[in-house]
Amino acid sequence: METLRQSAAEQFSEELENLKKQDSGKVPAGWQMSPQSVVTYLMGGKLKNNFEISPKYIGDRRLMEVAVATLTTDRALLLYGIPGTGKSWVSEHITTAVTGDASLLIQGTAGLGEEAIRYGWNYAKLLAEGPTESALVITPLMRAMKTGAIARIEELTRISADVQDTLITVLSEKIMPIPELSMEVRANKGFNVVATANNRDKGVNELSSALKRRFNTVILPTPNTAAEEINIVKTRVASSIKSLELPAEVPSLKEIERIVQIFRELRHGVTTDGRTKLKSPTSTVSTAEAISVVNNGLSLAAHFGNGELTAYDVASSLVGAIVKDPVQDAVVWKEYLETVVKTREDWKDIYRACKEIG
8 A cells, every 4th residue: 555655765765875875974873874965965966976866955054064963962953943944844854864764753742741752661561570671662762762763852842841851861861761670771872862842832831941951952944035935835845746646737936936925925024025014913824834825726726627726726725824813813814915915916816716715
């Protein structure tokens, strides 16, 4: 049976193999390629054999260099930023490039207990045998320590503060005590942690100062320029069309530019020409949301249209992405439609489509 989504290691296996073959840099213990090759994998480029590596992150190269360099030290990496800036995407790809496996994942939630981070117990064995090593339930973090791999923790700030702090000993001493067995697990070379976090969601739990010191924080910003954001959306949408096998045409650059412009204007609270001040919605009008709007529009165009993305295909997803609060956001969106979209001669189609959606 074909999987819905391939892992980064499967999707970019050819690129990873070429990078390893062409790699002439020093490879740290537990890594599959040098830090320079990891950055090339993330940022894209042409190898000596003219093989083209596609960019996974479009933005400041120095940010990726700092992130990769952090993983060669004894400090863990924290990718921080508002929702939709590509933290999970970078986390998966940086881990894949370093170790070849990004599957050692802990998904942070408000109800996550410390047994999901440290270790758990097989209670049937525990009752039958008492506390033994075979009764342990190994977590992704413990497995990463034993194999010298990288563990990923998504949405670290969604985890309650007391559970977060169970990471302190692991990150500082590189050991995990198991007092029930009077033993400890020591991390092998190559072990590290890549965590992601944001400060915008409800239920965010701030990291303690003790835990913050164990991380090197890299803040992933929203794209600096419209051209950069358009390039990100275009690249990710083209990849989605291929992986989802959508019978739709790649959307025109004009349509992507228009969606990105709407998102940037609402995000920054001012029109592109700087003449009109705007209210911003409560929702996170991020690049990830823009990608989702285009993908949903393409799905409508493929299955209920002629395969070509139109304003009517975009409109329903666009309204849904922006109007999260039916009271406050609806007012912001209506004002934007009437004062900005309506006045643009070549945006009449998107104005009519959005008005129809309501």
